[in-house]
Amino acid sequence: xxxxxxxxxxxxxxxxxxxxxxxxxxxxxxxxxxxxxxxxxxxxxxxxxxxxxxxxxxxxxxxxxxxxxxxxxxxxxxxxxxxxxxxxxxxxxxxxxxxxxxxxxxxxxxxxxxxxxxxxxxxxxxxxxxxxxxxxxxxxxxxxxxxxxxxxxxxxxxxxxxxxxxxxxxxxxxxxxxxxxxxxxxxxxxxxxxxxxxxxxxxxxxxxxxxxxxxxxxxxxxxxxxxxxxxxxxxxxxxxxxxxxxxxxxxxxxxxxxxxxxxxxxxxxxxxxxxxxxxxxxxxxx
Amino acid sequence: xxxxxxxxxxxxxxxxxxxxxxxxxxxxxxxxxxxxxxxxxxxxxxxxxxxxxxxxxxxxxxxxxxxxxxxxxxxxxxxxxxxxxxxxxxxxxxxxxxxxxxxxxxxxxxxxxxxxxxxxxxxxxxxxxxxxxxxxxxxxxxxxxxxxxxxxxxxxxxxxxxxxxxxxxxxxxxxxxxxxxxxxxxxxxxxxxxxxxxxxxxxxxxxxxxxxxxxxxxxxxxxxxxxxxxxxxxxxxxxxxxxxxxxxxxxxxxxxxxxxxxxxxxxxxxxxxxxxxxxxxxxxxxxxxxxxxxxxxxxxxxxxxxxxxxxxxxxxxxxxxxxxxxxxxxxxxxxxxxxxxxxxxxxxxxxxxxxxxxxxxxxxx
Ligand SMILES: Nc1ncnc2c1ncn2[C@@H]1O[C@H](COP(=O)(O)OP(=O)(O)O)[C@@H](O)[C@H]1O
Ligand SMILES: [Mg+2]
Numbered sequence: 001x002x003x004x005x006x007x008x009x010x011x012x013x014x015x016x017x018x019x020x021x022x023x024x025x026x027x028x029x030x031x032x033x034x035x036x037x038x039x040x041x042x043x044x045x046x047x048x049x050x051x052x053x054x055x056x057x058x059x060x061x062x063x064x065x066x067x068x069x070x071x072x073x074x075x076x077x078x079x080x081x082x083x084x085x086x087x088x089x090x091x092x093x094x095x096x097x098x099x100x101x102x103x104x105x106x107x108x109x110x111x112x113x114x115x116x117x118x119x120x121x122x123x124x125x126x127x128x129x130x131x132x133x134x135x136x137x138x139x140x141x142x143x144x145x146x147x148x149x150x151x152x153x154x155x156x157x158x159x160x161x162x163x164x165x166x167x168x169x170x171x172x173x174x175x176x177x178x179x180x181x182x183x184x185x186x187x188x189x190x191x192x193x194x195x196x197x198x199x200x201x202x203x204x205x206x207x208x209x210x211x212x213x214x215x216x217x218x219x220x221x222x223x224x225x226x227x228x229x230x231x232x233x234x235x236x237x238x239x240x241x242x243x244x245x246x247x248x249x250x251x252x253x254x255x256x257x258x259x260x261x262x263x264x265x266x267x268x269x270x271x272x273x274x275x276x277x278x279x280x281x282x283x284x285x286x
Numbered sequence: 287x288x289x290x291x292x293x294x295x296x297x298x299x300x301x302x303x304x305x306x307x308x309x310x311x312x313x314x315x316x317x318x319x320x321x322x323x324x325x326x327x328x329x330x331x332x333x334x335x336x337x338x339x340x341x342x343x344x345x346x347x348x349x350x351x352x353x354x355x356x357x358x359x360x361x362x363x364x365x366x367x368x369x370x371x372x373x374x375x376x377x378x379x380x381x382x383x384x385x386x387x388x389x390x391x392x393x394x395x396x397x398x399x400x401x402x403x404x405x406x407x408x409x410x411x412x413x414x415x416x417x418x419x420x421x422x423x424x425x426x427x428x429x430x431x432x433x434x435x436x437x438x439x440x441x442x443x444x445x446x447x448x449x450x451x452x453x454x455x456x457x458x459x460x461x462x463x464x465x466x467x468x469x470x471x472x473x474x475x476x477x478x479x480x481x482x483x484x485x486x487x488x489x490x491x492x493x494x495x496x497x498x499x500x501x502x503x504x505x506x507x508x509x510x511x512x513x514x515x516x517x518x519x520x521x522x523x524x525x526x527x528x529x530x531x532x533x534x535x536x537x538x539x540x541x542x543x544x545x546x547x548x549x550x551x552x553x554x555x556x557x558x559x560x561x562x563x564x565x566x567x568x569x570x571x572x573x574x575x576x577x578x579x580x581x582x583x584x585x586x587x588x589x590x591x592x593x594x595x596x597x598x599x600x601x602x603x604x605x606x607x608x609x610x611x612x613x614x615x616x617x618x619x620x621x622x623x624x625x626x627x628x629x630x631x632x633x634x635x636x637x638x639x640x641x642x643x644x645x646x647x648x649x650x651x
Contacts, residue, residue, distance in 0.1 A: 110311030
């Protein structure tokens with residue numbers, strides 16, 4: 001009861017306002033979740049049932065795990081997941097580390113070129129990296145990195161870094177200057193100041209950035225298709241495509257693979273989001 | 287422990303001059319208080335001493351060594367910030383041990399050092415807590431403890447008590463004084479509170495707009511302010527000022543006339559001034575006498591503040607303005623009463639137009 005009270009508004013005017021807000025949020029949730037739920041429901045249905053009644057729940061007749069069997073047994077699903085996981089984690093990890101370092105350097109130190117570098121990062125936010133796909137591909141070929149996960153990691157770092165630097169810089173600015181000054185008086189080196197004081201304080205902000213960075217990387221089809229389409233380096237999103245044929249599409253398998261692909265990213269999101277909530281509300285309550 | 291010497295120190299931010307040449311000699315083990323209005327450059331001077339800010343011009347010596355351009359770490363100083371600046375994600379022990387650990391001291395040594403300092407500051411039961419779980423006063427102690435464990439040559443304090451409430455401020459002030467006696471360290475302490483300055487300082491440096499106005503012991507500044515600024519700054523309530531004109535010039539006894547035409551005799555050497563020169567008469571609230579019959583002045587009480595032991599009377603003197611008088615707490619005055627009081631000539635100060643004090647002819651120290 002006390003739990004509910006927090007949500008109950010006090011005056012009638014607030015009631016109507018709160019109802020409107022909740023209606024909008026609810027509608028948005030439904031719209032956002034609808035395709036995902038359809039994917040998951042249909043992953044457990046026979047091919048016939050999928051086409052006959054796409055919105056229906058699986059019953060004893062239509063229930064089947066054939067799609068999952070196909071995905072897990074007849075394709076390298078384990079390898080694809082592993083590739084996706086490796087690329088995403090390494091890229092996100094490096095974006096966070098390099099982003100935090102760049103954000104710290106650009107806000108704390110005055111040096112020549114500071115403005116230019118900040119400006120370049122801002123450009124990086126505005127210009128989509130896909131515009132440079134052709135040059136990136138030829139660059140990777142020249143570096144002998146075509147068909148490697150390294151190529152993907154490098155591209156994703158470039159893709160995620162500008163926004164990460166921008167967001168983390170804002171957070172770095174909120175760290176009181178006295179903290180670093182106290183550390184300098186304590187004879188702490190600049191590296192130690194960064195790793196022992198700044199980085200721990202940036203944790204919530206970094207969780208925020210991690211989520212922003214992780215989702216587009218995990219979901220990306222473009223760069224895996226262009227830079228690493230080889231059998232050994234396929235990511236999940238690319239791996240799923242083998243069930244999508246030009247003439248026949250194995251819907252059971254596609255939907256099952258997509259359902260499975262949601263799981264790891266959901267786990268990562270849960271881990272980060274506990275920090276994320278703290279990141280978004282820190283400062284509100286000191 | 288070390289001496290500190292400042293030689294014509296200047297600081298410029300862009301094209302704004304903040305410090306205009308500070309000379310200062312601080313002896314080993316001295317407790318020096320920098321005092322001045324907000325924005326006069328106290329913090330800036332402290333930051334120059336610590337090495338957090340570069341010195342634009344001049345020489346700084348710590349322990350006879352010129353330390354211009356040296357990093358804070360290599361100057362042997364420890365700074366305590368107004369905002370405490372405790373590392374929020376480390377508990378009290380780690381906060382105090384951090385500097386030593388970084389310096390590569392061994393574990394047992396660090397632990398001993400921290401516990402010793404914590405005992406001294408009575409925070410040894412708080413070592414496991416995070417800063418956000420401490421009260422303001424406790425945080426302040428931790429900040430001081432963090433400075434103590436490093437055995438610095440010079441302690442720098444920037445308004446360390448201004449975030450504490452009044453009673454805690456008094457208590458911590460007393461403890462700081464005791465701590466200084468115990469450590470015998472050189473301390474440079476910034477404040478804008480004149481009571482802190484008077485009670486803690488061996489030596490007070492009054493600053494005004496980026497310059498040193500006067501340096502001296504608390505009592506010397508109280509009795510012999512060099513300028514009207516210092517006179518107004520030291521002492522509470524503030525010294526009263528009235529404008530006046532010199533009517534009789536002399537080396538022994540001088541007569542001045544107030545705006546209302548009252549003639550007052552003051553024990554100030556006015557030789558070198560002309561008859562009719564405008565001056566400011568200075569009178570401390572505690573220096574009036576209700577029984578004295580020289581220089582009698584009368585006025586009407588507009589407000590009384592009772593502090594228990596003493597009372598402050600706000601007295602309106604016709605044609606002159608308002609004076610604040612300090613009288614005994616056991617008095618029978620009420621607002622609206624008339625009051626007559628006298629002032630001994632040797633209790634009065636005169637200041638020239640440019641603010642410089644005229645030499646007083648008194649034997650008081
Ligand atoms: N980093 C800075 N850049 C420019 N001006 C500054 C800087 N730091 C301080 N000042 C100026 O120097 C003056 C003295 O400041 P400060 O030393 O903080 O005064 P105080 O501590 O006596 O109140 C102020 O006018 C302030 O605006
Ligand atoms: Mg200050």
